[in-house]
Amino acid sequence: MAVTIKDVAKKAGVSPSTVSRVLSNHPRISAQTSHKVKEIMEQLGYHPNIMAKSLVSKTTESICIILPKPAEELFSNLFFMELIRGIVTQANRSGFDVLISSGANEKEEVEAVARLLKGRRVDGAILLYSRKDDPVIEFLHQNDYPFVVIGRSEDYDDVLSVDTDNVQASYDATKHLITMGHERIGFVSGPPNLTVSQDRLKGYQNALADANLEMRQEWIVEGEFVQDSGYRAMSFIMSLPNRPTALVVVDDMVSFGILRGLHELNFKVPDDVCLVSFNNITMAELSSPPISSIDIGIYQLGYTASQLLIQNIQNNGDTIYQTRQIIPHRLMIRESSMLSLPKR
Amino acid sequence: MAVTIKDVAKKAGVSPSTVSRVLSNHPRISAQTSHKVKEIMEQLGYHPNIMAKSLVSKTTESICIILPKPAEELFSNLFFMELIRGIVTQANRSGFDVLISSGANEKEEVEAVARLLKGRRVDGAILLYSRKDDPVIEFLHQNDYPFVVIGRSEDYDDVLSVDTDNVQASYDATKHLITMGHERIGFVSGPPNLTVSQDRLKGYQNALADANLEMRQEWIVEGEFVQDSGYRAMSFIMSLPNRPTALVVVDDMVSFGILRGLHELNFKVPDDVCLVSFNNITMAELSSPPISSIDIGIYQLGYTASQLLIQNIQNNGDTIYQTRQIIPHRLMIRESSMLSLPKR
């Protein structure tokens, strides 16, 4: 049997409530008793039963992360791990535990979230990305549970979210290529139902428009956030009669696929084609050639999301800060885009 | 106020205990009442309060993963994410939740684990890797808490663990190079205090010994599980007068560093040097050239660890299975080791 508050109370010659008060640093407690009780807790190896505390206080000091099933394929694991690290680090600093959950499909995801939130096992949730018509967001929003979306919700505009300014980021990436002298620039996108794909496409288009450059539908290819997708996009684009001299690519992982394909076809980067992509995962720097990439501060995204959620929980749902937080991005220029006057 | 067991009981015209019995599929309950109660639960949107249940049942149906702080630097994030995916998937299938925790240092790690286990928030723990004299293992072992180590413990041999047969795996990798005609083979290792480094070094040495090949201390370089480490190791090895024609590398990430370095020095892989490494992360296949790698089934390691832990928890600590589980590995041969007669 584990040692309880009663055991401590008995041994210290005080009442259980006193011990409880010591535990929560109640102001009206004599320094003396506090000290004595703490000593005895130490001595007995007392650890408060979190479940019991949570039962009466109606707060769990924990949050959950929903790992969307399809995401496993959509995004690189690197991306998620970095996000999770950020979340866990800040949550732990705030004294919160982090629970990770996933479902085999959307229905299971909602069930898992419902069980966790309705069952009062966690106080709030972080969604690792937003898709259109997401039933999980629907559920959380409807039941008024605290939650934060990494990305943005198209369906509701009052949800807390942490995001990159993807339109601007993509504008910057494209602008960089334009500055380097490129006039025919293509875009390799992700799944069109993700807001991130849409936003990045838009930034690209804005940049071209501002520079009065030609825009061609055939220079825009949609795919997934995986390497194969890049490979296929590359084959298509490079077979065009009047092909781009540079590409803006929605994700580093996709760039790797492109790089591999170009290599096989004996195209050189940056000599024949220049590349800029997004997310700046560790590997971007290490590939040959190193890939220019927009660093979106993935860790920071996670860290901030956790912070926002926990503040919201602690303020009891009163939003005393911005609903939507933007994490700054930064273009990391590397060899893949270092050729200012491309061959044709 | 959330709907409780009482609300359901009242509406169904039964006692709370009956509702509880329905919830846990108690055998002696009439199909009729069971059905009616379930209907009302559905209707009211009832979800059992997990904390309350846990408080009385003294079981939490959840486990925790300890993310060791230094690991963030030691291993690639890819590795961990894959492990976590395996753990979370199987745990969820068994009806368990997974809590993730980390500490800034060893002391904090132990505190976190103590709080979680002693505070009865989780039933057991999974350690993502084992180092020598680990205070967390010490704590768990001493207090007789259920836990599983991914890797192996040198300090105790009765701890549950899931591991790769790293000696054999490394033997296989080395043997492969020998079969391809190499006679001078080097080894780029990880931190010497990790069992995985030691085991892989041993397998390499065994293979050389069995083939009567020369072993030179200068062909063995220690480092970390990061790219830079590979870069440095490469510079050293390639500057040797009588340098190896092939390398066994402790981790794919390190191989990337080596690859980058070789590229800068204008060495070609596999023409000048052949490479085989470990872990077979997604990127191994995508680099140029693709890297031969030992697939150790990371996801499977996580999945099995979770299974082992949960079985142990459910059997109340009685070990009715092997203490140490080995996940099979598989050599994936790719271009980086495809040259059978190396130049000298």
Next chain:
DNA sequence: ATGAAAGCGCTAACAG
């Protein structure tokens, strides 16, 4: 097959 009652370990009024 079901109900009544006790209690898991803790917190939170309400008294003093």
Next chain:
DNA sequence: CTGTTAGCGCTTTCAT
């Protein structure tokens, strides 16, 4: 400043 009391929502004997 501290003790007493009454639950939080659930499970579990012990009756019936």
